[in-house]
Amino acid sequence: MPYAVTHILLTIIAVDLYRDYVAKHRKYFTLHTVLVAGIAGLLPDIDIPANWLLGKLFPGAVPAFLAHGGITHTPFFGLVFLIPALALWERKKHKDAAYFFAASFGIFLHIFLDYVLGGGAHEGIMFFWPLSTAGFKIHLLNGLGLNDVPQGLDALILLAWLWHEEIKHKIKDFI
Numbered sequence: 823m824p825y826a827v828t829h830i831l832l833t834i835i836a837v838d839l840y841r842d843y844v845a846k847h848r849k850y851f852t853l854h855t856v857l858v859a860g861i862a863g864l865l866p867d868i869d870i871p872a873n874w875l876l877g878k879l880f881p882g883a884v885p886a887f888l889a890h891g892g893i894t895h896t897p898f899f900g901l902v903f904l905i906p907a908l909a910l911w912e913r914k915k916h917k918d919a920a921y922f923f924a925a926s927f928g929i930f931l932h933i934f935l936d937y938v939l940g941g942g943a944h945e946g947i948m949f950f951w952p953l954s955t956a957g958f959k960i961h962l963l964n965g966l967g968l969n970d971v972p973q974g975l976d977a978l979i980l981l982a983w984l985w986h987e988e989i990k991h992k993i994k995d996f997i
């Protein structure tokens with residue numbers, strides 16, 4: 823399963839690359855936006871500490887739908903942030919909208935990574951919740967017996983990123 827670090831790193835890198843190369847309006851898309859995205863990239867896993875806490879407070883009485891990989895790992899949860907983003911953008915509050923866009927992106931990317939690589943509930947992601955509780959998964963790492971890969975993955979992503987930053991800043995020195 824992707825570790826916390828992988829989730830945060832990949833989200834921050836994706837959003838920062840978008841900011842560097844795609845976004846035409848960086849004033850709406852500040853470094854704060856990147857930070858918000860990084861936090862949101864881990865947000866679905868808030869169900870882990872929440873479960874632990876609820877389990878301590880109400881032993882044996884925590885409902886199944888609050889289990890890890892449940893509601894916070896559904897596109898529905900991402901929509902909770904996407905809808906205000908669209909509403910704010912519509913009202914020309916672009917900077918505020920960007921925070922919500924970044925947050926929903928972080929959540930969707932988290933769900934996607936858990937779906938593809940393996941994470942969340944064993945049953946998979948409930949893509950159609952609340953209409954259906956059917957779970958979907960590819961869980962590539964489990965299937966290939968590569969559960970130890972994420973540790974190495976974090977390191978590789980970080981190295982590639984550092985290298986990118988180095989090159990990019992070197993280039994900047996010349997322009």
Ligand SMILES: [Zn+2]
Nearest residue numbers: 867936941942
């Ligand atoms: Zn997760």
